[in-house]
Amino acid sequence: MSFATPVLRKNLRGRDTNFPMPEQPSHGADAPEPLAYVLGEVRFRGLVLAADRRAFIPRSGTEVLVDRCLRLLRGVAEPRVLDVGTGSGVIALAMAAEHPRARVTAVDVSADALALARENAVRTGLAGRVRFRRGHLLAGLAGPFDLVVSNPPYLTVAALELLDPEARFHEPRVALVGERLGPLIAAQARAALAPEGRLVLECGAGQAAGLAGELRSLGYESVVATPDGDGRDRVVEGTRPVARRLAA
Ligand SMILES: C[S@@+](CC[C@H](N)C(=O)[O-])C[C@H]1O[C@@H](n2cnc3c(N)ncnc32)[C@H](O)[C@@H]1O
Numbered sequence: 223m224s225f226a227t228p229v230l231r232k233n234l235r236g237r238d239t240n241f242p243m244p245e246q247p248s249h250g251a252d253a254p255e256p257l258a259y260v261l262g263e264v265r266f267r268g269l270v271l272a273a274d275r276r277a278f279i280p281r282s283g284t285e286v287l288v289d290r291c292l293r294l295l296r297g298v299a300e301p302r303v304l305d306v307g308t309g310s311g312v313i314a315l316a317m318a319a320e321h322p323r324a325r326v327t328a329v330d331v332s333a334d335a336l337a338l339a340r341e342n343a344v345r346t347g348l349a350g351r352v353r354f355r356r357g358h359l360l361a362g363l364a365g366p367f368d369l370v371v372s373n374p375p376y377l378t379v380a381a382l383e384l385l386d387p388e389a390r391f392h393e394p395r396v397a398l399v400g401e402r403l404g405p406l407i408a409a410q411a412r413a414a415l416a417p418e419g420r421l422v423l424e425c426g427a428g429q430a431a432g433l434a435g436e437l438r439s440l441g442y443e444s445v446v447a448t449p450d451g452d453g454r455d456r457v458v459e460g461t462r463p464v465a466r467r468l469a470a
Contacts, residue, residue: 253387266312269319271342273310276334278397279389280312283450284373287424287457288316290448291371294420294459295321298368303327304414306359306372306407309397311339311352313371318351326352329363332396359407365414372407373424375400381426404429405436408460412440415462422459430455 258264258273265271266280267288273279291313295301300323305314308328318326330336336354343349357363360370377398382390389398404423411421421442425433430447437445442460450456 253391256388256392259392264310267316267320269312269315269342269346271310271312271315272338272345274338275392275394276338277332278309278335278393280310283456284313284424286448286450287371287373287422288313288320290457290459291317291369291420291422292320294422295324295369299323300325301368302366302416303369303371304329304360304363304365304367306370307331307374307397307403308339308354309335309373311342311354313373314339314352314354315342315346315348317371318348319346324351327363327367328352328354329357329360330354331356331358332394335394335397359403360410360414363414365419366416367411367414367419368416369420369422370407370411370415371422372404374403374407376404376424376426376429404433404458405440408433408437408440408442412462417462417464419462420459421462422457424457427454427456430458433458434460 256279258279259275262272262274263270264273264280267285301321303317303324303326305328308314308330311328314326314328317324328339333356336356340354343352375398378401379399382399404425408421423433434445434447437458437460443463445460447455448457
């Protein structure tokens with residue numbers, strides 16, 4: 223089965239969906255289950271979040287992304303934050319927890335992921351702090367936002383085949399496979415960011431230089447990459463100029 227072309231389908235719980243979702247593989251059911259799914263929870267910064275097959279398991283590397291976001295929002299009294307592809311809600315909830323006056327919106331195409339994210343908001347006592355909505359990237363979100371952050375799926379179908387079986391066969395395919403979603407989010411965010419608003423994107427190892435180039439060609443300024451703990455650039459950020467000098 224090819225996952226290159228998303229198809230309209232019933233989602234993992236059998237509900238109809240109007241959003242294109244890639245098929246979950248039926249084979250590989252005997253692959254070992256990720257520990258977080260077995261335990262039913264995962265820790266991220268100070269939060270203990272529920273984890274199950276409805277959503278991607280938060281990775282420790284995403285802490286670099288959250289660190290960058292918090293640093294960029296220092297001194298912004300009530301930042302308006304958008305988390306695109308929220309999954310378990312981890313980034314949105316960490317931002318709400320660590321920036322007490324942030325007003326956070328979180329979007330995901332997956333109804334299952336959003337259900338888990340909402341449960342995690344209640345579980346962490348942050349339910350009133352994050353507005354969750356279902357949608358495709360930034361569609362229908364006018365902003366303005368001071369920060370747009372995303373850890374989008376960034377594996378090619380070929381790269382997915384090299385992923386360890388735990389993730390490949392148990393985590394939602396829609397959370398893993400995505401080509402050029404980072405540049406697409408960057409293009410859409412130009413209209414949704416406030417002047418001097420920041421865009422912060424996580425990307426795969428080896429993708430940062432290309433993504434940084436895309437941001438520059440879209441007109442973003444102060445484009446920089448930040449390495450993870452292994453010294454690989456995994457986070458790329460840029461600033462929307464004050465005046466509208468962004469490329470069309
Ligand atoms: C790699 S996971 C990241 C989840 C979480 N933000 C994290 O860092 O752990 C990517 C998420 O993007 C969502 N996603 C994929 N395509 C999307 C789209 N077109 N619009 C909105 N969300 C999408 C997936 O459902 C998944 O929850």
